[in-house]
Amino acid sequence: MPDLRELYQEVILDHSKAPRNYRELATANHRAEGYNPLCGDHFTVYLDLEGDSIRDISFQGSGCAISKASASMMTQRVKGKTRAEAERVFDQFHKLVTGQSPANGNRAELGKLAVFSGVSEFPVRVKCATLAWHTLHAAMQGKQETVSTE
Amino acid sequence: MTTAAKRLPRESRPADVRDAGGDFDVQKLRRDFPILRQRVHGRTLVYLDNAATSQKPQVVIDAICRYYERDNANIHRGVHFLSEHATEEYEEARRTVQHFLNAADASEIIFVRGATEAINLVAQTCGRTNVHAGDEVLITAMEHHSNIVPWQILCGEKGARLRVAPMSDSGELLLEDFEKLLGPRTKIVALTHISNALGTINPVQRIIEVVRRWNIPVLVDGAQAVPHVKVDVQALDCDFYVFSGHKVYGPTGIGVLYGKSALLEAMPPYQGGGDMISSVTFEKTIYNKLPYKFEAGTPHVAGTIGLSAAIEYVNGLGMDNIAAYEHELLAYATEAVSAIPGVRVIGTAKEKAGVLSFLLDSIHPHDIGTILDQEGIAIRTGHHCAQPVMQRFGIAATARASFALYNTREEVDALVEGIQKVREVFA
Numbered sequence: 001m002p003d004l005r006e007l008y009q010e011v012i013l014d015h016s017k018a019p020r021n022y023r024e025l026a027t028a029n030h031r032a033e034g035y036n037p038l039c040g041d042h043f044t045v046y047l048d049l050e051g052d053s054i055r056d057i058s059f060q061g062s063g064c065a066i067s068k069a070s071a072s073m074m075t076q077r078v079k080g081k082t083r084a085e086a087e088r089v090f091d092q093f094h095k096l097v098t099g100q101s102p103a104n105g106n107r108a109e110l111g112k113l114a115v116f117s118g119v120s121e122f123p124v125r126v127k128c129a130t131l132a133w134h135t136l137h138a139a140m141q142g143k144q145e146t147v148s149t150e
Numbered sequence: 151m152t153t154a155a156k157r158l159p160r161e162s163r164p165a166d167v168r169d170a171g172g173d174f175d176v177q178k179l180r181r182d183f184p185i186l187r188q189r190v191h192g193r194t195l196v197y198l199d200n201a202a203t204s205q206k207p208q209v210v211i212d213a214i215c216r217y218y219e220r221d222n223a224n225i226h227r228g229v230h231f232l233s234e235h236a237t238e239e240y241e242e243a244r245r246t247v248q249h250f251l252n253a254a255d256a257s258e259i260i261f262v263r264g265a266t267e268a269i270n271l272v273a274q275t276c277g278r279t280n281v282h283a284g285d286e287v288l289i290t291a292m293e294h295h296s297n298i299v300p301w302q303i304l305c306g307e308k309g310a311r312l313r314v315a316p317m318s319d320s321g322e323l324l325l326e327d328f329e330k331l332l333g334p335r336t337k338i339v340a341l342t343h344i345s346n347a348l349g350t351i352n353p354v355q356r357i358i359e360v361v362r363r364w365n366i367p368v369l370v371d372g373a374q375a376v377p378h379v380k381v382d383v384q385a386l387d388c389d390f391y392v393f394s395g396h397k398v399y400g401p402t403g404i405g406v407l408y409g410k411s412a413l414l415e416a417m418p419p420y421q422g423g424g425d426m427i428s429s430v431t432f433e434k435t436i437y438n439k440l441p442y443k444f445e446a447g448t449p450h451v452a453g454t455i456g457l458s459a460a461i462e463y464v465n466g467l468g469m470d471n472i473a474a475y476e477h478e479l480l481a482y483a484t485e486a487v488s489a490i491p492g493v494r495v496i497g498t499a500k501e502k503a504g505v506l507s508f509l510l511d512s513i514h515p516h517d518i519g520t521i522l523d524q525e526g527i528a529i530r531t532g533h534h535c536a537q538p539v540m541q542r543f544g545i546a547a548t549a550r551a552s553f554a555l556y557n558t559r560e561e562v563d564a565l566v567e568g569i570q571k572v573r574e575v576f577a
Contacts, residue, residue, distance in 0.1 A: 004520075004521060004524050004575060007520070008517075008521075008575050008576075013575075013576065038532060039515075039516050039531065039532045039533075039547060040532060040533050040537075040540070040546040040547050041516075041546075042546070062514075062546050063514065063516075064514035064515075064516035064517045065513070065514060065517045065576075066516075066517070068514075122520060124520075125516075125520060128516065
C-alpha cells in the first residue's frame with residue numbers, strides 16, 4: 001500500500017504552503033503557460049534567459065500541493081543553470097516520478113527533488129508533479145501556446 | 151428512520167436501526183451491489199462518486215449476461231426466434247422507460263448513448279431547424295458542459311447568441327433574471343433539473359410554465375435527477391427530457407431522449423443509416439416512423455435491457471422511498487461535513503439532491519481526493535465538467551461527495567474522519 005507520508009513529505013508541504021519564486025518576473029524574456037484540463041491546475045513559468053543560461057525564473061498559478069511544490073522546487077533547482085542542465089534534471093525527475101529510476105540509480109542531478117520519489121506510487125499524480133517542468137520546457141523552447149498535460 | 155431513532159444520539163443507536171427506514175433497509179439492499187463488497191487500499195470501499203456514475207445491482211449485471219448468453223440477435227429485421235425475442239425485449243425496455251418517465255407514448259422514447267448524445271441530437275435537429283442568425287438559446291449558469299457545448303456549436307454555426315441565466319451565491323437560479331432573458335429572439339431553452347456540481351434542484355415545472363408563454367421548446371437535462379427524484383414528463387410539460395442509464399444503476403453507453411411526439415415528428419433525422427428508414431433508393435429515402443427515425447444503426451440492445459432492469463430495481467424500492475432516504479442522508483452529511491473546521495460547502499440551495507461539494511481551507515481538492523482514496527473513500531475532485539460553475543464561485547475546483555441509495559451514515563462518518571485526516575496531513 002502506498003504511503004501518504006511518502007507522497008506528502010514535509011518539504012513538499014512546506015513548498016506548497018509557501019512557494020518560492022512565486023511572482024511575476026519583470027525581467028522575463030520567455031514565458032509559457034501549463035494547464036491540466038483534468039484538474040484545472042494552471043501555471044505560468046517566467047524565464048529570464050541570457051544566452052544559454054537561466055538567469056532568473058519564477059512562476060505563478062494555482063494547483064494542488066504536488067504541482068505547486070514541484071514548481072517551487074524546480075525554480076530553485078534550475079536557477080543559474082544552463083538549458084541543457086535543466087533538461088537533464090527534467091529527464092531524471094520524470095524518470096523518478098514515473099518509477100523508472102531505481103533507488104540506487106543515477107539521481108545525482110536531482111538533489112532535493114528526490115523527495116518526489118513517492119509520486120511514483122500514485123500514477124494519477126504524475127501529471128501534477130511534471131506540469132511545471134513541461135511548462136519550463138515549453139518556455140525554454142519559446143513556444144507560445146499553452147502546454148497541456150493531455 | 152423511526153421516530154425513536156431520531157431522538158437517540160447516533161452512537162447509541164443499533165446499526166440496523168440507524169439505516170433502516172420503514173421498508174427501506176439499506177444494509178440489506180447494499181448486498182445487491184457486488185462491487186461494494188470489495189476493499190480498496192486495505193479499507194472497505196466507500197463509494198461517494200455517484201454523480202459521476204452509480205454502481206450496478208446484481209439484477210442489472212445478470213440481465214446483461216442473460217441477454218448475451220441466451221437472447222443475443224439483431225433486432226427489427228430477423229424472422230428467426232432469437233431476433234424476434236431480442237426485438238420484444240428491446241421494445242419492452244422502451245415501455246419500461248416510458249412508464250418510468252410517465253411519457254404519453256412509447257414512441258416518444260428514443261434510445262441514445264447518454265444524456266450528452268440526446269442533447270446533441272436535439273441541438274442538431276430541432277435546434278438547427280428553429281435557430282437562425284440573430285436568435286438566442288437560453289441556458290443557465292449551472293449547466294454541465296454537455297448542456298453548454300452543443301448549444302455553443304449550434305449558435306456558432308447559425309450566428310445565434312447563447313444567453314446564460316445567472317444564479318445566486320447559494321447556487322439557486324435567479325428566476326426573475328431568467329424571465330427577463332426570455333424574449334422574441336429566444337428559440338430554445340435548455341436547463342438542468344439538478345446541478346451535478348452543486349446539487350441544486352431547479353424548480354423546472356415553474357420555469358417551464360414561464361417559458362410556455364413564448365411558445366418555444368424546453369429541454370431538461372435530467373442526468374442527475376432521474377436517480378434521485380420521481381420524474382413525470384407530462385406533469386412537467388417539458389418538450390425534451392434526457393438522461394443517462396449509468397447514473398441510475400444501469401450500464402454505460404445507453405441513455406434516453408424523451409420528446410413530445412409532435413416535435414419529434416417535425417424534426418429532421420439526426421443520423422442516417424439502417425433501421426431509421428422505411429425505404430431507400432438512390433433518388434430518395436423515406437424515413438421510418440417514431441421512434442426509429444432517430445435510432446440509426448444497430449442499437450445497444452444489451453444496454454436497454456440492463457437499463458430496464460435498473461429501472462425495475464429502483465421501482466421495486468420506490469422512487470419516493472429512495473428520495474426520502476437520500477434527502478435525510480444528504481442532510482446528515484451536510485451537517486457533519488460543515489461542522490469540520492475549515493470546510494466551506496459550495497452549493498447551499500434550499501432544495502438539493504445527491505451532491506455535497508466542498509472546499510477545505512486552502513487545500514487543493516486533488517490532494518483531498520488522494521488522501522481520501524487511501525482511506526478507501528472515492529470522491530470526485532476537480533471542476534466536474536462544469537467550469538463556468540467554478541468560475542461563478544471564483545474557484546478552480548471542489549471536492550464532491552455524491553450519494554446513492556446504497557450509501558449509509560457510517561460511510562458519511564468515514565468521510566468525516568477522512569477529511570480530518572486530510573487536515574492532519576496538511577496541519
